[in-house]
């Protein structure tokens with residue numbers, strides 16, 4: 001099996017007691033795998049009793065104490081690690097914030113933005129996106145993976161990453177192209193036209209496509225034309241963004257931080273403001289950070305379409321998330337313009353990630369909105385992306 005990780009992956013180590021928003025508090029359910037539960041059952045003495053008291057065997061998780069893991073010590077270190085050693089921590093505890101996906105004979109792992117240290121590493125990664133690859137001794141997992149589609153999407157993803165690394169192009173153009181090409185491919189996927197998918201992904205030159213788009217009229221593969229690739233009126237963008245927000249505000253709030261941040265941002269930018277939002281800071285710097293975030297989303301989500309065949313949904317997720325994140329940033333910066341941009345982003349990104357990336361229900365609600373709500377049509381999101 002081939003094992004792939006992004007170039008920045010090895011920089012990650014948990015900063016534990018130096019972590020401001022430790023993953024062991026915040027009200028998340030902390031799952032424990034069966035093997036670990038069985039071992040905890042055998043531990044004797046006072047510590048064994050504490051394990052029995054605070055492990056919910058039926059639900060397969062820790063019983064939280066005021067939203068906090070009962071084994072988190074005052075110095076923010078882990079009591080289980082201290083008492084039993086790292087080999088007896090559960091899978092979730094040892095793996096977080098890593099995520100993994102299996103594509104047949106390929107295993108891909110990354111670090112997730114719900115961890116502030118991971119967010120810091122990803123935001124600061126100024127190098128072009130690369131994947132480091134090694135051979136590992138693990139069984140291949142094929143499951144629902146559509147390998148024909150997957151092979152084409154791997155090619156397309158490489159091209160998208162190269163486009164995102166091209167600093168001569170604007171992020172807004174890059175996002176429009178992602179929406180456009182994914183939507184075009186979705187039609188081919190729906191019609192099982194695998195030959196055309198393969199040919200399209202192999203032949204397409206995304207960078208050239210953007211450069212040529214200002215010159216060319218409508219084509220069979222492009223919704224971006226010389227007539228509509230300019231930035232729409234700010235009022236149009238604001239109206240679209242506001243409706244995008246409704247879908248995110250409807251998610252089940254997983255913690256109070258998100259509830260407060262999201263409703264304050266919405267009120268500040270839409271409910272109580274007659275102003276058309278525009279970023280009160282150096283756009284160029286934010287564009288760099290948002291581009292790095294885009295690479296994270298593309299790496300983590302795009303290939304999932306080889307399981308559910310919903311490629312447009314992945315493009316919608318990427319663009320909508322960026323719109324929300326940009327608004328969260330504008331709100332925080334507007335409230336205190338002296339705050340460091342990177343610090344604001346690290347903070348809002350991990351709060352946003354915990355709300356949107358770690359709850360199956362919330363993810364599925366978002367995908368439903370993408371399908372049923374017109375504001376998430378590619379045309380509408382393309383207009384919104386022009387405002388990024």
Ligand code: SF4
Nearest residue numbers: 014015019023115117
């Ligand atoms: S959030 Fe990240 S850095 Fe903080 S304790 Fe968890 S894994 Fe470690």
